[in-house]
Amino acid sequence: MKKNNLLKNSGVQSLIASLICIIIGLFVGYIALLIINAEGAGKAIVTLIKNFLYYPSKPAQLKYLGNTLVKTAPLLMCALSVLFANKAGLFNIGAAGQYVVGAGACLYLALALKMPWWVCLLGAIVAGALLGALSGLLKTAFNVNEVISCIMFNWISLYCVNMLLANVKESTSPYTLPLKANNASALLPDLGLGAFFTKNNYVTIAIPLAVITAVAIWVLLEKTKLGYELKATGNNKNAAKYAGMKENRNIILTMAIAGALAGMAAALLYLTGYEQWSTSQSSVPGMGFNGIAAAFLGGLNPIGAIFSSYFIQHITAGGAYVDKTMYCAQVSDFICALIIYLCGFVLFMKTAMNRSITKREEKAAAKNKEGGNA
Amino acid sequence: MENYAVEMLHITKRFPGIIANDDITIQLRKGEIHALLGENGAGKSTLMSVLFGLYQPEEGEIHVEGKKVDIRNPNDANDLGIGMVHQHFKLVECFSVLDNIILGVEPVKGAFLDKDQARGKVEELSKRYGLQVDLDAKIEDITVGMQQRTEILKMLYRDNDILIFDEPTAVLTPQEISELMQIMHNLAAEGKSILFISHKLAEIMEVADRCSVLRKGKYIGTVETKDVTPADLSRMMVGRDVKAKVDKEDAKPTEVVLDVKGMSVASKRHKKNAVNNVSFQVRRGEIVCIAGIDGNGQTELVYGLSGLEPLSAGTISMCGKDITKLPIRKRSIMGMSHIPEDRHKHGLVLDYSLEDNIVLQRYFEPEFTSPLGFLKRKNIRAYAERLIEQFDVRSGQGPITITRAMSGGNQQKAIIAREIDKKPELLIAVQPTRGLDVGAIEYIHKQLVEQRDAGKGVLLVSLELDEVMNVSDRILVIFEGEIVGEFDPKKVTVEELGLYMAGAKREGKA
Numbered sequence: 001m002k003k004n005n006l007l008k009n010s011g012v013q014s015l016i017a018s019l020i021c022i023i024i025g026l027f028v029g030y031i032a033l034l035i036i037n038a039e040g041a042g043k044a045i046v047t048l049i050k051n052f053l054y055y056p057s058k059p060a061q062l063k064y065l066g067n068t069l070v071k072t073a074p075l076l077m078c079a080l081s082v083l084f085a086n087k088a089g090l091f092n093i094g095a096a097g098q099y100v101v102g103a104g105a106c107l108y109l110a111l112a113l114k115m116p117w118w119v120c121l122l123g124a125i126v127a128g129a130l131l132g133a134l135s136g137l138l139k140t141a142f143n144v145n146e147v148i149s150c151i152m153f154n155w156i157s158l159y160c161v162n163m164l165l166a167n168v169k170e171s172t173s174p175y176t177l178p179l180k181a182n183n184a185s186a187l188l189p190d191l192g193l194g195a196f197f198t199k200n201n202y203v204t205i206a207i208p209l210a211v212i213t214a215v216a217i218w219v220l221l222e223k224t225k226l227g228y229e230l231k232a233t234g235n236n237k238n239a240a241k242y243a244g245m246k247e248n249r250n251i252i253l254t255m256a257i258a259g260a261l262a263g264m265a266a267a268l269l270y271l272t273g274y275e276q277w278s279t280s281q282s283s284v285p286g287m288g289f290n291g292i293a294a295a296f297l298g299g300l301n302p303i304g305a306i307f308s309s310y311f312i313q314h315i316t317a318g319g320a321y322v323d324k325t326m327y328c329a330q331v332s333d334f335i336c337a338l339i340i341y342l343c344g345f346v347l348f349m350k351t352a353m354n355r356s357i358t359k360r361e362e363k364a365a366a367k368n369k370e371g372g373n374a
Numbered sequence: 375m376e377n378y379a380v381e382m383l384h385i386t387k388r389f390p391g392i393i394a395n396d397d398i399t400i401q402l403r404k405g406e407i408h409a410l411l412g413e414n415g416a417g418k419s420t421l422m423s424v425l426f427g428l429y430q431p432e433e434g435e436i437h438v439e440g441k442k443v444d445i446r447n448p449n450d451a452n453d454l455g456i457g458m459v460h461q462h463f464k465l466v467e468c469f470s471v472l473d474n475i476i477l478g479v480e481p482v483k484g485a486f487l488d489k490d491q492a493r494g495k496v497e498e499l500s501k502r503y504g505l506q507v508d509l510d511a512k513i514e515d516i517t518v519g520m521q522q523r524t525e526i527l528k529m530l531y532r533d534n535d536i537l538i539f540d541e542p543t544a545v546l547t548p549q550e551i552s553e554l555m556q557i558m559h560n561l562a563a564e565g566k567s568i569l570f571i572s573h574k575l576a577e578i579m580e581v582a583d584r585c586s587v588l589r590k591g592k593y594i595g596t597v598e599t600k601d602v603t604p605a606d607l608s609r610m611m612v613g614r615d616v617k618a619k620v621d622k623e624d625a626k627p628t629e630v631v632l633d634v635k636g637m638s639v640a641s642k643r644h645k646k647n648a649v650n651n652v653s654f655q656v657r658r659g660e661i662v663c664i665a666g667i668d669g670n671g672q673t674e675l676v677y678g679l680s681g682l683e684p685l686s687a688g689t690i691s692m693c694g695k696d697i698t699k700l701p702i703r704k705r706s707i708m709g710m711s712h713i714p715e716d717r718h719k720h721g722l723v724l725d726y727s728l729e730d731n732i733v734l735q736r737y738f739e740p741e742f743t744s745p746l747g748f749l750k751r752k753n754i755r756a757y758a759e760r761l762i763e764q765f766d767v768r769s770g771q772g773p774i775t776i777t778r779a780m781s782g783g784n785q786q787k788a789i790i791a792r793e794i795d796k797k798p799e800l801l802i803a804v805q806p807t808r809g810l811d812v813g814a815i816e817y818i819h820k821q822l823v824e825q826r827d828a829g830k831g832v833l834l835v836s837l838e839l840d841e842v843m844n845v846s847d848r849i850l851v852i853f854e855g856e857i858v859g860e861f862d863p864k865k866v867t868v869e870e871l872g873l874y875m876a877g878a879k880r881e882g883k884a
Contacts, residue, residue, distance in 0.1 A: 226747060228749060231726075232726065235724070235726065239719070239721065242682065243702075245703075
């Protein structure tokens with residue numbers, strides 16, 4: 001009986017469902033590798049899971065763990081963006097575009113206007129928030145579905161940012177100027193954190209900042225009046241309206257906060273100097289979309305998202321070490337995509353689990369009754 | 375060995391956490407009208423769904439014409455000659471009556487419809503059973519009574535011999551009800567066997583030969599209606615004596631709390647106003663009831679009053695202040711409480727806990743939210759516990775029960791607790807007893823009268839004539855969005871009200 005109670009707990013269910021999805025994802029990935037090239041499949045999947053453990057020396061392991069964490073921070077922020085909007089009943093597929101304008105704003109402030117890091121960070125947050133709010137505004141004022149407007153904004157933002165950042169790119173490449181050489185004050189401070197990861201300079205306050213934000217979002221959703229209103233709107237917008245909540249204001253506010261989180265995601269990556277923006281890219285960066293998978297894999301819980309984001313980044317980074325002589329370069333992305341795709345089945349798994357539990361209970365109840373009659 | 379059209383023997387159907395039908399046996403004789411009586415939630419609908427193949431029972435068997443049958447879906451039921459008129463009609467609004475009747479069993483000549491043949495058969499049936507319909511009218515243009523006759527013709531056209539009527543009178547006027555009774559007698563006289571689901575005693579006494587009673591999923595018994603009184607049936611249904619009348623003294627209305635002048639609300643479904651130029655007042659210390667048949671503008675009237683929809687014309691004032699343009703929250707703070715028509719759509723956030731739903735109208739007050747915007751969980755819990763205790767709201771886990779898991783009656787009690795404890799000046803209650811059992815109805819009526827006696831204005835919108843006659847101090851009849859009459863419940867008969875509700879009569883406008 002106690003076991004069933006535990007299984008009925010929503011948090012435990014999310015955790016189990018997520019783990020099952022991960023296992024199925026890895027298994028399907030393994031089968032795909034077998035089909036492509038049977039010989040190296042076992043080794044490749046192990047490499048994927050091992051990620052930084054691929055290196056034999058401890059310092060190297062720590063350094064590359066650092067790299068994985070550097071990219072986990074923005075993914076976590078994107079996941080938070082998606083799940084926050086989801087709580088209010090909105091699907092923020094525009095996290096990708098808000099991430100792009102965040103990148104554009106922080107890099108332009110850093111490279112063209114030589115601003116310090118905190119101004120760049122704020123700029124990215126504001127840019128993302130404005131774009132998010134715009135989608136919210138279109139929904140409330142003209143009843144434009146946020147998914148449609150977000151997808152279009154994703155592309156509009158990409159090309160606008162490409163144009164804007166072309167002003168601060170290296171003359172010989174499509175990449176933006178390196179931060180360290182041009183405006184070191186725009187680099188996020190590391191507060192000595194890098195030292196724990198074998199002098200990995202990319203490890204900065206971005207990582208703790210993302211985790212703190214996750215906790216803050218959890219507090220906002222669970223403990224505040226605003227969270228109460230947003231979740232009520234998401235669950236039943238008619239009841240929210242009946243209770244006198246300002247539905248339109250809440251939709252715009254939700255999208256603005258979601259956008260701010262995604263915009264901040266970009267700043268937490270690009271202000272570490274880990275990556276430079278390519279002004280010739282013609283597809284929207286996948287970070288925002290992966291945020292959707294991370295949000296669902298984390299059971300739409302901000303704390304769960306911390307772990308799911310890490311996991312997704314972990315296997316994505318691991319993919320880079322897969323033997324390129326046996327598999328083409330894209331295979332790691334392919335396998336990761338498969339696993340991420342299957343992560344989307346978390347909710348489905350949860351429903352299936354619930355159904356089997358109720359069925360078992362029903363049977364038990366029927367049995368008890370028969371026993372009683374006998 | 376008696377000759378039964380249908381026998382349902384020892385049927386048991388379980389749902390998670392509840393036994394909806396517990397060893398129920400019902401035997402329907404050929405050519406009889408057999409009533410199935412029970413409160414809401416007694417298991418009547420489940421039992422009929424089992425007969426109609428929508429649910430499979432865990433135990434028990436069904437015999438039709440003495441042979442054991444296995445009904446897996448509604449098509450099986452139809453093949454066995456079982457037809458059903460659902461409480462909510464299953465008609466295609468923009469099709470004609472004839473098209474609806476033949477839908478699914480269309481007669482064809484080659485690749486083309488042969489409507490003439492169908493028309494002949496339907497006309498013959500309609501004459502034989504006295505079912506007046508206009509075959510070429512569209513469903514959306516005809517009265518509810520005619521829609522119901524269309525449903526009955528649908529069953530007859532399919533040569534069904536076993537007819538199930540699921541609460542057929544709920545949507546009809548008194549005149550239409552007596553017509554329906556006559557039709558049912560005609561059908562039984564022609565050898566059709568009828569199962570008639572109802573919780574209205576008077577109808578059962580009038581039309582049924584026998585009556586089987588269910589209570590809380592259990593079979594209580596079957597009686598010949600000529601051997602019993604309505605009080606006997608009521609006792610079987612509820613398990614105790616029920617007061618039919620609400621105890622209350624005469625109203626002592628004082629100053630006006632709600633004043634509506636020339637109010638119109640646009641309709642979402644058609645171009646006309648759903649509420650058209652309506653004026654009335656509600657005073658402190660009286661219960662004013664808006665009576666009418668479903669869909670005559672009551673919903674929109676309340677939306678306009680509560681602020682869910684804007685007015686297209688007119689003004690509303692409450693306690694002497696113009697509130698026509700005020701948002702919902704302001705009206706609520708000024709003392710308007712609203713028990714909504716649809717508790718799942720508007721009244722509750724079903725996935726919220728009971729305590730979160732109890733503060734739904736007050737969560738923003740300083741008692742429940744700190745100046746920094748954090749919820750004061752302790753105060754919310756304490757407040758919820760007080761209301762749960764005071765209003766006897768029952769649930770599995772108290773304040774933290776997810777509202778979805780609660781019974782309809784207790785969900786409604788939670789809403790009523792929330793709206794009454796707000797200390798309103800004006801209480802708008804829309805069908806507050808819909809879908810509730812007799813015990814809960816009694817309780818809610820008592821609450822409404824208490825509010826009245828405490829000097830509040832109460833506006834009750836109801837479709838149940840019994841409720842209208844019992845609870846109100848003043849009756850306004852609404853028909854097609856207009857107030858067509860005002861009555862004193864002590865001086866008017868149900869039949870008289872029915873004529874106004876159906877639009878057959880109206881008072882000359884002053």
